[in-house]
Amino acid sequence: MAxxxxxxxxxxxxxxxxxxxxxxxxxxxxxxxGVTTTQGGTPLTDHSGEYRFPLGTHDxxxxxxTNGFKYFYDLVVDGRSVSGxxxxxxxxxxxxxxxxxxxxxxxxxxxxxPLLAFTVKGAYDEYRYQTASxxxxxxxxxxxxxxxxxxxxYRLTYAFVDRGGVTRTGRGEVSRATYDQARVGSRxxxxxxxxxxxxxRVLGHDDILPIAGLMAGSLFGLALGVxxxxxxxxxxxxxxxxxxxxxxxxxxxTKLKKSQVRGVGTAVTLEYEYDDPYGRRRRGRGPxxxxxxxxxxxxxxxxRVLIDPDRPGxxxxx
Numbered sequence: 001m002a003x004x005x006x007x008x009x010x011x012x013x014x015x016x017x018x019x020x021x022x023x024x025x026x027x028x029x030x031x032x033x034g035v036t037t038t039q040g041g042t043p044l045t046d047h048s049g050e051y052r053f054p055l056g057t058h059d060x061x062x063x064x065x066t067n068g069f070k071y072f073y074d075l076v077v078d079g080r081s082v083s084g085x086x087x088x089x090x091x092x093x094x095x096x097x098x099x100x101x102x103x104x105x106x107x108x109x110x111x112x113x114p115l116l117a118f119t120v121k122g123a124y125d126e127y128r129y130q131t132a133s134x135x136x137x138x139x140x141x142x143x144x145x146x147x148x149x150x151x152x153x154y155r156l157t158y159a160f161v162d163r164g165g166v167t168r169t170g171r172g173e174v175s176r177a178t179y180d181q182a183r184v185g186s187r188x189x190x191x192x193x194x195x196x197x198x199x200x201r202v203l204g205h206d207d208i209l210p211i212a213g214l215m216a217g218s219l220f221g222l223a224l225g226v227x228x229x230x231x232x233x234x235x236x237x238x239x240x241x242x243x244x245x246x247x248x249x250x251x252x253x254t255k256l257k258k259s260q261v262r263g264v265g266t267a268v269t270l271e272y273e274y275d276d277p278y279g280r281r282r283r284g285r286g287p288x289x290x291x292x293x294x295x296x297x298x299x300x301x302x303x304r305v306l307i308d309p310d311r312p313g314x315x316x317x318x
Contacts (some may be wrong), residue, residue, distance in 0.1 A: 006075050008082040012056065017075060018137060019062065021047075047071075049265025050290045061292055065093065066263045080107065093264040094286045098232040098239070105228025112221035117212040125225050135203060136160040138170070138190035140182050144166040154179035160190045162197040238314040244292055246316060247304030249274050251284065253301050256294055268294035272303055276312035286317030 004019040020029040026041020030053045037053045048071070052060045063074040067097065075083040138160035146153040156179070158169045170190065174182070182188070192200035251274035261267045270286040283303060297303060308314040 002071060002073070002318040004073050004075075006083055010058065010077065010269050012127070015055065015077075017055070017060075019073065021071065021073070023047075023071070024283050028062070030061065040269075048073070048263050049076060050292060052292075059292065061290075063290065064265070068263065072242050076290075076292075077200030081107070090178070092293070093261065093267055093290065097287055100233040101228050102232035102236065105225045105230075105232060107225070108221055109229060109275075112218050112225055115214065116218040116222060119211060121295045122207060122211050124214065125199055126211055129191060129201075129206070132194070133191050134163060136162060136190050136192065138188050138202070140184055140186045140188065141169070142184065143179060143182055143281065145179070152176075156182055156188070158188065158190060158191070158201060158202070160200070162192060164197075166197070168192070168197050168200065170198070173205055178204075210278050236312070238308060239316050242306045242308050242314060242316040245309065247277075247309050248304055249276075249307055249315075251303050251305045251315075253303050254283075256297060256299060258291075261288065264288070266291055270294065270297055270303070270317060272305065272308070272317070274305060274315065277309075278312065282307075282313055282315065284315035284317070 001019040001023060004021075006017045008015055015033055017033075018031040021027075022041070025043050026047035028039040028041065028051060030037045030039070030051075032053060032055045035054060039053075041047050048064050048066050051064070053060055053062060058077050059079070061076045063076055065072045065074075073083065074081050082139060136290055138158035140156050140158050142157040143253055144155050146155065146156070154174050154176055156174055157169065159167055159169050161167050170192075174188075178188075189203040190200055191203045192198075251272040253270060253272050255271040257269045257271065258269055259269065267288045268291055269288060272284050272286070274282055274284065276282050281284070286305075303317065306316045
Protein backbone atom coordinates (compact mmCIF):
# COMPACT_ATOMS: atom_id res chain seq x y z
CA MET A 1 0.00 0.00 0.00
CA ALA A 2 1.33 3.43 -0.97
CA UNK A 3 0.59 6.77 0.66
CA UNK A 4 1.28 10.17 -0.89
CA UNK A 5 0.75 13.70 0.41
CA UNK A 6 0.77 16.88 -1.68
CA UNK A 7 0.36 20.52 -0.70
CA UNK A 8 0.30 23.32 -3.30
CA UNK A 9 -1.05 26.80 -3.92
CA UNK A 10 -3.33 27.88 -6.76
CA UNK A 11 -5.00 31.18 -7.52
CA UNK A 12 -7.92 30.25 -5.27
CA UNK A 13 -5.79 29.31 -2.28
CA UNK A 14 -3.94 26.46 -0.59
CA UNK A 15 -4.83 22.83 -1.37
CA UNK A 16 -3.99 19.53 0.31
CA UNK A 17 -4.34 16.13 -1.41
CA UNK A 18 -3.69 12.74 0.18
CA UNK A 19 -3.64 9.39 -1.61
CA UNK A 20 -3.83 5.81 -0.34
CA UNK A 21 -3.25 3.29 -3.14
CA UNK A 22 -3.78 -0.42 -2.52
CA UNK A 23 -1.40 -2.42 -4.75
CA UNK A 24 -3.31 -5.70 -4.58
CA UNK A 25 -6.88 -4.52 -5.24
CA UNK A 26 -6.00 -1.30 -7.05
CA UNK A 27 -8.27 0.68 -4.71
CA UNK A 28 -7.56 4.44 -4.63
CA UNK A 29 -8.66 6.66 -1.77
CA UNK A 30 -8.09 10.32 -2.59
CA UNK A 31 -8.78 13.04 -0.01
CA UNK A 32 -8.70 16.54 -1.52
CA UNK A 33 -9.25 19.47 0.87
CA GLY A 34 -11.09 17.18 3.27
CA VAL A 35 -13.36 15.56 0.63
CA THR A 36 -12.68 11.83 0.24
CA THR A 37 -13.23 9.96 -3.02
CA THR A 38 -12.87 6.17 -3.17
CA GLN A 39 -12.24 4.52 -6.53
CA GLY A 40 -12.23 0.75 -6.99
CA GLY A 41 -9.87 -1.33 -9.08
CA THR A 42 -9.47 -4.87 -10.36
CA PRO A 43 -7.32 -7.20 -8.24
CA LEU A 44 -3.98 -8.39 -9.59
CA THR A 45 -3.95 -6.20 -12.68
CA ASP A 46 -1.83 -3.29 -13.88
CA HIS A 47 -3.42 -0.33 -12.04
CA SER A 48 -1.74 2.36 -14.10
CA GLY A 49 -3.78 5.08 -15.77
CA GLU A 50 -5.33 8.53 -15.36
CA TYR A 51 -7.98 8.99 -12.68
CA ARG A 52 -10.07 12.11 -12.18
CA PHE A 53 -11.21 13.38 -8.76
CA PRO A 54 -13.01 16.52 -7.50
CA LEU A 55 -10.97 19.57 -6.49
CA GLY A 56 -13.26 22.60 -6.49
CA THR A 57 -13.54 24.13 -9.97
CA HIS A 58 -10.26 22.61 -11.11
CA ASP A 59 -9.67 19.67 -13.43
CA UNK A 60 -7.69 17.39 -11.09
CA UNK A 61 -6.33 14.04 -12.14
CA UNK A 62 -4.08 11.44 -10.59
CA UNK A 63 -1.75 9.70 -13.03
CA UNK A 64 -0.29 6.37 -12.00
CA UNK A 65 2.44 4.63 -13.97
CA THR A 66 4.64 1.63 -13.28
CA ASN A 67 7.87 0.07 -14.52
CA GLY A 68 6.75 -3.37 -13.40
CA PHE A 69 8.48 -3.11 -10.03
CA LYS A 70 7.12 0.05 -8.46
CA TYR A 71 4.43 2.67 -9.01
CA PHE A 72 4.93 6.36 -9.77
CA TYR A 73 2.38 9.07 -8.99
CA ASP A 74 1.83 12.42 -10.67
CA LEU A 75 -0.83 14.89 -9.50
CA VAL A 76 -2.03 17.03 -12.41
CA VAL A 77 -4.27 20.07 -11.97
CA ASP A 78 -5.64 21.94 -14.99
CA GLY A 79 -3.24 20.06 -17.25
CA ARG A 80 -0.13 20.91 -15.24
CA SER A 81 1.82 18.69 -12.89
CA VAL A 82 2.01 19.97 -9.31
CA SER A 83 4.02 17.03 -7.98
CA GLY A 84 7.21 16.91 -10.00
CA UNK A 85 9.70 18.68 -12.27
CA UNK A 86 7.08 19.00 -15.04
CA UNK A 87 5.19 21.69 -13.12
CA UNK A 88 5.70 24.26 -15.89
CA UNK A 89 5.07 21.94 -18.85
CA UNK A 90 2.41 19.63 -20.23
CA UNK A 91 2.32 16.37 -18.29
CA UNK A 92 2.63 13.45 -20.73
CA UNK A 93 3.35 9.74 -20.36
CA UNK A 94 6.99 9.03 -19.65
CA UNK A 95 6.84 5.73 -21.51
CA UNK A 96 6.07 4.76 -25.09
CA UNK A 97 7.95 7.67 -26.67
CA UNK A 98 11.05 7.57 -28.92
CA UNK A 99 13.41 7.07 -25.98
CA UNK A 100 11.48 3.99 -24.86
CA UNK A 101 11.31 2.66 -28.42
CA UNK A 102 15.04 3.19 -28.88
CA UNK A 103 15.78 1.26 -25.70
CA UNK A 104 13.40 -1.51 -26.80
CA UNK A 105 15.13 -1.73 -30.16
CA UNK A 106 18.55 -1.94 -28.55
CA UNK A 107 17.44 -4.69 -26.16
CA UNK A 108 15.76 -6.61 -28.99
CA UNK A 109 18.90 -6.47 -31.12
CA UNK A 110 21.11 -7.50 -28.20
CA UNK A 111 18.89 -10.51 -27.46
CA UNK A 112 18.68 -11.48 -31.14
CA UNK A 113 22.45 -11.64 -31.66
CA PRO A 114 23.19 -14.65 -29.36
CA LEU A 115 20.05 -16.40 -30.62
CA LEU A 116 21.25 -15.90 -34.17
CA ALA A 117 24.72 -17.21 -33.26
CA PHE A 118 23.16 -20.28 -31.63
CA THR A 119 20.99 -20.87 -34.70
CA VAL A 120 23.92 -20.51 -37.10
CA LYS A 121 25.83 -23.12 -35.08
CA GLY A 122 22.82 -25.44 -35.25
CA ALA A 123 22.49 -24.88 -39.01
CA TYR A 124 26.17 -25.68 -39.50
CA ASP A 125 25.84 -28.89 -37.48
CA GLU A 126 22.78 -29.87 -39.52
CA TYR A 127 24.76 -29.28 -42.71
CA ARG A 128 27.52 -31.55 -41.44
CA TYR A 129 24.96 -34.18 -40.47
CA GLN A 130 23.67 -34.13 -44.04
CA THR A 131 27.08 -34.18 -45.76
CA ALA A 132 29.77 -35.71 -43.54
CA SER A 133 28.25 -37.78 -40.75
CA UNK A 134 29.00 -41.33 -39.64
CA UNK A 135 26.74 -43.99 -38.12
CA UNK A 136 27.07 -46.54 -35.37
CA UNK A 137 24.82 -48.94 -33.50
CA UNK A 138 23.59 -47.52 -30.22
CA UNK A 139 22.05 -49.28 -27.23
CA UNK A 140 19.20 -47.62 -25.32
CA UNK A 141 20.03 -47.02 -21.66
CA UNK A 142 17.07 -44.89 -20.57
CA UNK A 143 13.93 -43.18 -21.89
CA UNK A 144 12.24 -40.02 -20.64
CA UNK A 145 9.24 -37.83 -21.48
CA UNK A 146 9.38 -34.06 -20.98
CA UNK A 147 6.04 -32.32 -20.73
CA UNK A 148 5.82 -29.01 -22.57
CA UNK A 149 3.20 -26.31 -22.84
CA UNK A 150 1.94 -27.47 -26.23
CA UNK A 151 3.26 -31.02 -26.59
CA UNK A 152 5.45 -33.68 -24.98
CA UNK A 153 9.05 -34.38 -25.99
CA TYR A 154 10.30 -37.96 -26.14
CA ARG A 155 14.00 -38.67 -25.57
CA LEU A 156 16.22 -41.74 -25.51
CA THR A 157 19.55 -41.99 -23.74
CA TYR A 158 21.94 -44.35 -25.51
CA ALA A 159 25.56 -45.50 -25.77
CA PHE A 160 27.58 -46.27 -28.91
CA VAL A 161 31.15 -46.86 -30.01
CA ASP A 162 32.63 -44.37 -32.49
CA ARG A 163 35.20 -45.03 -35.23
CA GLY A 164 38.03 -44.59 -32.79
CA GLY A 165 36.71 -47.33 -30.50
CA VAL A 166 35.65 -44.88 -27.79
CA THR A 167 32.33 -45.47 -26.07
CA ARG A 168 30.12 -42.40 -26.23
CA THR A 169 26.78 -41.55 -24.69
CA GLY A 170 24.11 -39.36 -26.13
CA ARG A 171 20.56 -38.21 -25.72
CA GLY A 172 18.26 -37.52 -28.63
CA GLU A 173 14.65 -36.75 -29.46
CA VAL A 174 12.59 -39.40 -31.23
CA SER A 175 9.03 -39.79 -32.44
CA ARG A 176 6.25 -41.03 -30.18
CA ALA A 177 6.13 -44.32 -32.11
CA THR A 178 9.89 -44.91 -31.71
CA TYR A 179 9.69 -44.02 -28.03
CA ASP A 180 6.84 -46.46 -27.40
CA GLN A 181 8.72 -49.29 -29.12
CA ALA A 182 12.05 -48.61 -27.40
CA ARG A 183 13.16 -50.61 -24.37
CA VAL A 184 16.37 -50.57 -22.33
CA GLY A 185 18.78 -52.61 -24.46
CA SER A 186 17.04 -51.86 -27.76
CA ARG A 187 19.36 -51.04 -30.62
CA UNK A 188 19.08 -48.07 -32.95
CA UNK A 189 21.32 -46.51 -35.56
CA UNK A 190 23.06 -43.43 -34.21
CA UNK A 191 24.27 -40.62 -36.45
CA UNK A 192 27.28 -38.59 -35.26
CA UNK A 193 29.92 -36.18 -36.49
CA UNK A 194 33.31 -37.95 -36.83
CA UNK A 195 35.31 -34.85 -35.83
CA UNK A 196 32.91 -34.14 -32.94
CA UNK A 197 31.43 -37.49 -31.80
CA UNK A 198 29.66 -35.94 -28.81
CA UNK A 199 27.37 -34.27 -31.34
CA UNK A 200 25.03 -37.13 -32.20
CA ARG A 201 21.39 -38.14 -32.58
CA VAL A 202 19.16 -41.05 -33.46
CA LEU A 203 19.21 -41.60 -37.23
CA GLY A 204 16.08 -40.27 -38.91
CA HIS A 205 15.68 -37.19 -36.74
CA ASP A 206 16.58 -33.79 -38.15
CA ASP A 207 16.22 -30.16 -37.04
CA ILE A 208 15.80 -28.51 -40.42
CA LEU A 209 12.37 -26.99 -39.74
CA PRO A 210 13.11 -25.81 -36.16
CA ILE A 211 16.40 -24.29 -37.28
CA ALA A 212 14.70 -22.55 -40.21
CA GLY A 213 12.10 -21.14 -37.85
CA LEU A 214 14.69 -19.93 -35.34
CA MET A 215 16.80 -18.45 -38.12
CA ALA A 216 13.82 -16.51 -39.50
CA GLY A 217 12.79 -15.36 -36.01
CA SER A 218 16.28 -14.25 -34.98
CA LEU A 219 16.88 -12.40 -38.26
CA PHE A 220 13.50 -10.70 -37.96
CA GLY A 221 14.20 -9.76 -34.34
CA LEU A 222 17.61 -8.34 -35.24
CA ALA A 223 16.23 -6.38 -38.20
CA LEU A 224 13.31 -5.06 -36.15
CA GLY A 225 15.59 -4.08 -33.27
CA VAL A 226 17.95 -2.19 -35.57
CA UNK A 227 15.02 -0.50 -37.33
CA UNK A 228 13.43 0.60 -34.05
CA UNK A 229 16.74 1.87 -32.71
CA UNK A 230 17.69 3.81 -35.84
CA UNK A 231 14.23 5.25 -36.52
CA UNK A 232 13.65 6.35 -32.92
CA UNK A 233 17.17 7.79 -32.69
CA UNK A 234 16.41 9.81 -35.82
CA UNK A 235 13.12 11.01 -34.30
CA UNK A 236 14.91 12.13 -31.15
CA UNK A 237 17.53 13.98 -33.18
CA UNK A 238 14.82 15.63 -35.29
CA UNK A 239 12.89 16.65 -32.16
CA UNK A 240 16.02 18.25 -30.75
CA UNK A 241 16.61 20.24 -33.95
CA UNK A 242 12.98 21.32 -34.22
CA UNK A 243 12.85 22.26 -30.56
CA UNK A 244 15.70 24.74 -31.07
CA UNK A 245 14.86 26.16 -34.50
CA UNK A 246 11.44 24.87 -35.54
CA UNK A 247 9.13 26.80 -37.85
CA UNK A 248 5.44 26.94 -36.81
CA UNK A 249 2.78 25.82 -39.31
CA UNK A 250 -0.92 25.02 -39.07
CA UNK A 251 -1.87 21.36 -39.43
CA UNK A 252 -5.16 19.45 -39.55
CA UNK A 253 -5.91 16.64 -37.11
CA THR A 254 -6.64 13.45 -39.08
CA LYS A 255 -6.87 10.84 -36.33
CA LEU A 256 -6.96 10.46 -32.55
CA LYS A 257 -5.87 6.90 -31.88
CA LYS A 258 -6.41 5.37 -28.44
CA SER A 259 -4.21 2.54 -27.21
CA GLN A 260 -3.38 0.72 -24.00
CA VAL A 261 0.24 1.26 -23.00
CA ARG A 262 1.48 -1.03 -20.25
CA GLY A 263 2.60 0.97 -17.26
CA VAL A 264 0.71 4.05 -18.49
CA GLY A 265 -2.89 2.98 -19.13
CA THR A 266 -5.01 4.56 -21.84
CA ALA A 267 -2.99 6.86 -24.07
CA VAL A 268 -3.82 8.76 -27.25
CA THR A 269 -1.70 9.42 -30.32
CA LEU A 270 -2.62 12.40 -32.49
CA GLU A 271 -1.99 12.20 -36.24
CA TYR A 272 -2.06 15.24 -38.50
CA GLU A 273 -1.39 16.57 -42.00
CA TYR A 274 0.14 19.87 -43.13
CA ASP A 275 1.52 21.59 -46.22
CA ASP A 276 5.22 22.36 -46.10
CA PRO A 277 6.65 25.66 -47.48
CA TYR A 278 7.00 24.01 -50.91
CA GLY A 279 3.34 23.04 -51.09
CA ARG A 280 3.92 19.35 -50.47
CA ARG A 281 1.43 17.52 -48.28
CA ARG A 282 3.08 15.99 -45.24
CA ARG A 283 1.96 13.74 -42.40
CA GLY A 284 3.05 13.74 -38.79
CA ARG A 285 2.34 12.10 -35.48
CA GLY A 286 2.41 13.63 -32.03
CA PRO A 287 3.75 12.11 -28.82
CA UNK A 288 1.71 9.92 -26.51
CA UNK A 289 -0.68 12.01 -24.46
CA UNK A 290 -3.22 11.35 -21.75
CA UNK A 291 -6.93 11.41 -22.68
CA UNK A 292 -7.45 14.70 -20.85
CA UNK A 293 -4.98 16.47 -23.15
CA UNK A 294 -6.32 14.69 -26.24
CA UNK A 295 -9.82 15.98 -25.40
CA UNK A 296 -8.68 19.43 -26.52
CA UNK A 297 -8.42 18.23 -30.11
CA UNK A 298 -10.99 17.06 -32.65
CA UNK A 299 -10.57 15.28 -35.97
CA UNK A 300 -10.64 17.94 -38.69
CA UNK A 301 -9.61 20.67 -36.28
CA UNK A 302 -6.49 22.81 -36.51
CA UNK A 303 -3.35 22.20 -34.50
CA ARG A 304 -0.11 24.14 -34.37
CA VAL A 305 3.06 22.12 -35.06
CA LEU A 306 6.71 22.92 -35.61
CA ILE A 307 8.65 21.71 -38.65
CA ASP A 308 12.34 21.50 -39.47
CA PRO A 309 13.07 24.24 -42.05
CA ASP A 310 15.78 22.09 -43.63
CA ARG A 311 13.76 18.86 -43.54
CA PRO A 312 10.11 19.91 -43.73
CA GLY A 313 8.99 16.28 -43.49
CA UNK A 314 10.09 16.25 -39.85
CA UNK A 315 7.59 17.85 -37.49
CA UNK A 316 6.86 18.10 -33.80
CA UNK A 317 3.71 18.70 -31.78
CA UNK A 318 4.83 20.98 -28.91
